[in-house]
Amino acid sequence: MSSIIIFVSFCSWSLAGVCGAEVKSVSVTEGDSVTLESALTEMKSNDLIMWRFGNNLLAKINRKDNKRETFNGPNGSFTDRLKLDSQTSSLTIKNSRISDSGLYNITTSSSNTLLNTFNLTVYAHLPAPVISNSSSVQYCSVVCSVVNVSAVSLSWYKGNSVLSSISVSDLSISLSLPLEIDCLDDSYSCVVKNPISNQTQHLDIQVCQFCEDCICCCGFAEAVIRLALAAVVGVATVAVLVYDVTSRRSDQRNRKQTSPSDSE
């Protein structure tokens, strides 16, 4: 007898949300459909199953007559967007909106048991980042920007390594992240990311007119050729200088020779 009482009190304790404290996190991108699983294993013939969003009743199924009903939710925001599976009692939210984010739960009336609690997060679509140059800067510098975002990070990558990164939490703001390029090649990209998706933009070499000076040679052979070219140019410059100096000297000598005042 006492064990039954303990069991009952344990159950009502769980109704207070202590036992059902496990909240399942569900994430989706705005516009996509999302299904919250009922986790119903067996259904009693007289069960009344209810889905709630916060304190708002969204849907109910009466197992007695299998009658299903969905409601429009707060301010009618769920109108025509809810689907209740007749077999599983799972709730599908179509064309999800950011304002759908929050806590959902499903209960059954027979035992007044909380079956499941969900924390739904609907993320905004990520805009593609834009890479642009800054005309005021005379060297290899570009900037990546993204407008009107929240809960994202913006990063520069070279290949798979992160070069720099900034992030924003809740506010909807614009972000920009500059990059000074050491060695221009096509391995740079800018990535905007939230916890469930990302958008990537590769650096187009055309965007950097002044970047000729920062094109690094990557292959060994190319390096040797460049070095050799530089040496040839260097030697040619010295040769011109030497020629110039010699010819000036001989000019002076000629002048000296022809100058009458200087003769001894």
Ligand SMILES: *[C@@H]1O[C@H](CO)[C@@H](O)[C@H](O)[C@H]1NC(C)=O
């Ligand atoms: C379900 O959620 C609503 C709103 O948060 C809450 O009032 C209700 O107590 C919850 N039900 C259970 C059984 O925890």
Ligand SMILES: *[C@@H]1O[C@H](CO)[C@@H](O)[C@H](O)[C@H]1NC(C)=O
């Ligand atoms: C319903 O709309 C009103 C006015 O637009 C707003 O103040 C209120 O917060 C909304 N309620 C919910 C639950 O979204």
Ligand SMILES: *[C@@H]1O[C@H](CO)[C@@H](O)[C@H](O)[C@H]1NC(C)=O
């Ligand atoms: C729900 O998820 C959001 C985003 O991950 C989080 O910030 C929030 O604290 C969660 N809420 C609860 C009650 O778990």
Ligand SMILES: *[C@@H]1O[C@H](CO)[C@@H](O)[C@H](O)[C@H]1NC(C)=O
């Ligand atoms: C910024 O984003 C919000 C929601 O994501 C949207 O309602 C608003 O129109 C956007 N503003 C601009 C200027 O794009």
Ligand SMILES: *[C@@H]1O[C@H](CO)[C@@H](O)[C@H](O)[C@H]1NC(C)=O
């Ligand atoms: C972007 O997302 C794709 C798949 O969604 C993933 O393969 C890739 O690693 C992600 N990129 C970054 C930089 O997180």
Ligand SMILES: *[C@@H]1O[C@H](CO)[C@@H](O)[C@H](O)[C@H]1NC(C)=O
């Ligand atoms: C800036 O980028 C554009 C292409 O997006 C290019 O036509 C222009 O020459 C670049 N300007 C500089 C200063 O690099």
